Amino acid sequence: MTLAQFGQYPAARFAIAHISDTHLLADGARQFGAIDTEPHLRRALELLGDLEQPPQAIIVSGDVADRGEVNAYRVAKQLVETAAGRLGARVFWTIGNHDDRRAYSSVLFGEESEAPQDRVHELDGLRIISLDTTLPGHHHGELEPGQRAWLKEVLSAPARHGTLLVMHHPPLAMALDRVSHVIELDGQAALADVLRGSDVRAILSGHLHYPIYSTFAGIPVFTASATCSTMVLAGPERSYGVHDSGQAIAMLHLFDAGAGGMPEAPVTHTVLPLAQAPLVIAHRFAEFAALEQMTHAQRRELLSRHRDRDATDDDGRVHAWLDDAAAAPGAGGTQA
Numbered sequence: 303m304t305l306a307q308f309g310q311y312p313a314a315r316f317a318i319a320h321i322s323d324t325h326l327l328a329d330g331a332r333q334f335g336a337i338d339t340e341p342h343l344r345r346a347l348e349l350l351g352d353l354e355q356p357p358q359a360i361i362v363s364g365d366v367a368d369r370g371e372v373n374a375y376r377v378a379k380q381l382v383e384t385a386a387g388r389l390g391a392r393v394f395w396t397i398g399n400h401d402d403r404r405a406y407s408s409v410l411f412g413e414e415s416e417a418p419q420d421r422v423h424e425l426d427g428l429r430i431i432s433l434d435t436t437l438p439g440h441h442h443g444e445l446e447p448g449q450r451a452w453l454k455e456v457l458s459a460p461a462r463h464g465t466l467l468v469m470h471h472p473p474l475a476m477a478l479d480r481v482s483h484v485i486e487l488d489g490q491a492a493l494a495d496v497l498r499g500s501d502v503r504a505i506l507s508g509h510l511h512y513p514i515y516s517t518f519a520g521i522p523v524f525t526a527s528a529t530c531s532t533m534v535l536a537g538p539e540r541s542y543g544v545h546d547s548g549q550a551i552a553m554l555h556l557f558d559a560g561a562g563g564m565p566e567a568p569v570t571h572t573v574l575p576l577a578q579a580p581l582v583i584a585h586r587f588a589e590f591a592a593l594e595q596m597t598h599a600q601r602r603e604l605l606s607r608h609r610d611r612d613a614t615d616d617d618g619r620v621h622a623w624l625d626d627a628a629a630a631p632g633a634g635g636t637q638a
């Protein structure tokens with residue numbers, strides 16, 4: 303079914319799931335002895351099966367395995383690739399500081415290697431670069447001069463739909479979290495010199511276990527939450543506390559230039575929380591199909607015009623709204 307355009311923007315050309323910091327452990331072990339990370343990843347993948355525009359790719363931005371264990375990579379590969387197979391999506395991995403190059407490369411790529419895990423992929427004209435920012439044996443990140451030269455060479459010719467740069471350590475300042483500056487990416491100014499003026503449309507990162515956004519050399523930087531656990535940023539436990547809540551993934555959308563009537567090509571990064579809280583309102587989704595058949599003016603009338611602000615019966619109001627939608631001229635009734 304082709305979806306109607308409800309506003310100024312058409313559907314994105316690329317819908318890409320961004321998952322980070324799964325921190326899986328072998329044999330059912332728990333992160334910090336308490337957090338069961340595998341069900342959190344399962345829940346994240348489950349969410350991807352229920353999106354209006356399914357993802358064309360799943361990007362995992364590092365710290366796949368908490369202790370770099372071979373069996374943890376096997377579980378990650380099986381879970382993520384099975385979900386991707388169902389969605390018809392590709393999978394792109396990037397390494398993090400908790401990962402082990404040898405185990406990561408042998409299980410995920412079938413080539414055992416201690417070398418930096420830099421890779422270039424292509425997804426229907428979009429270039430995706432996995433950049434290895436790790437320094438084995440440490441939690442902070444750095445790039446070897448050879449990696450910057452390699453990146454410069456890769457970026458020397460633009461890709462048809464531009465480039466996504468995936469790097470575990472985010473190139474930005476953690477304003478609420480000075481402790482994480484100790485484990486940041488070194489040499490950021492030298493990296494900015496490589497990226498400035500290139501076709502990189504977005505940088506996807508992880509590492510921090512909370513979402514934070516910035517720009518770097520004029521490029522948007524999107525740091526995903528972790529699926530394993532979340533850092534505490536306020537209160538007495540800030541910067542050294544971790545809680546088993548607040549986990550999320552994100553959907554990255556890349557639109558073509560001209561979308562919304564502007565020359566720029568918009569990029570968005572939308573957070574999808576893993577939390578399963580009780581629903582306060584549950585619309586009958588099929589009834590929204592009526593919206594597809596309406597004119598823009600009819601949709602505006604139904605959804606934009608203020609309606610009965612004094613109503614206290616929210617549920618009744620919503621259902622009256624849905625009945626109106628079904629009965630609206632040109633609605634064509636509801637569809638299953």
Ligand SMILES: [Fe+2]
Nearest residue numbers: 323365400509
């Ligand atoms: Fe991590």
Ligand SMILES: [Fe+2]
Nearest residue numbers: 365398399509
């Ligand atoms: Fe990390």
